[in-house]
Amino acid sequence: MTASNGAPGAPIPLDSQIRCVERELRQRLRVYPRLVERGTMKRHEADYEIEAMQSVLATLKRLQGPAPEQPPLL
Secondary structure: OEOOOOOEOOOOOHHHHHHHHHHHHHHHHHHHHHHHHHOOOOHHHHHHHHHHHHHHHHHHHHHHOOOOOOOOOO
16 A cells, blocks of 8 residues: 555555545446446446445544534634
């Protein structure tokens, strides 16, 4: 694993992991319906893979905790 700074073995920050999973989830939501239409993926497989990635995202967000409150703009 390589961190965003390119250092092999360096941990990847949680916020970067969340962005990566969000991108992957968007990709699956866009691509999987076409794969099901073509018959190259079964509906239940697509549903499971999307639900699994949604679960990964929810887990990472729980680990991240609540976002810090922003001061009101005046």
